[in-house]
Structures are given as C-alpha cells and as structure tokens.
Amino acid sequence: MMNYDVELDVRRLACPLPILRAKKSLSTMNSGQVLKVVATDKGAPKDFADFCKKTGNELLSSTEENGEFVFLIRRRAV
Template sequence: MSQAQNSAHRLPEPVAQVDASGLKCPLPILRAKKALATLQSGDVLKVVTTDPHAERDFQAFCNQTGNALLAQHAQGDQIWHYLRRR
C-alpha cells in the first residue's frame, strides 16, 4: 500500500461512494471522475475496486487531476480509495 494508506478506524468520511468492483481499468477511474464531477469542492468520494492495478491507477489519476488521494485501504479482495475533490 502507498503512503496514503490509513488505519481502518481513521478513514475519511465519504459523502458519496462508487462500487467499481469487478471492473478493470479504465472503468473505475471513469466512474470516479463522473462521481467527482457531481461533488462540491472538498467533498470525499470512496471508490471500491477489486482490480489490483487500481491502486497505482488512482495514484496517477490524482496526481494528474489535482484531486487529493486521502487513503487507500485493502479490505479483503477490495481496495478502498478515498479521494477529495479539488
């Protein structure tokens, strides 16, 4: 996990969630981008993925878009990504 990883009891509180389980790149990123567009600046989005490459994909997405990657947390076969809209 990346430096953005947090412990489970300190994860950010999302205002919206996208379940991208079972989807491969680029679909989780596209769904997250669409959901972020509906949020206010500063709102947190949780994205649930099962694609092992999604961790790096979301790191790159946030670096490119300026949205903050607050945490990435492995939960079973899922990875939870917490993004704050810029």
C-alpha cells in the same frame, strides 16, 4: 474510517472503467467533498494514485482488505 459524501462501487470492473466512473462522480461533487471508491481491479492502487496526481484531487487514503481496495478522494477546488 473517515467520513465521505459519495460512495462508488466499481468492484468487478477492469481498467479504465473504475477511473472513468470516479471521474464522472467527482465532476458532480462540490469542492472539498470526499468520494469513497471500492474496487477489485489489481491495478487500481497505482491507477488511482496516478489519476489523483494528474487531476489535482487529493488521495486521502488507499487501503486493501480481502482483495478489495478502498480509496478516499477529496474533490479539488475548482
């Protein structure tokens, strides 16, 4: 797995909370830093893909293992 700067655990939270928490975390990070998000919401893969497309942050990876989704998101340049 790739290195990351901040990890966010949003397991057992339903939409829209995982996205809102990720947005808040990203707002405190520097451009180019990587956020790792761990979620269990079944809609998270689509939600995070849409979120990154709309905000300009880069979705580096989206994986699923044992019902947990892991996303690596690079903070966009501001």
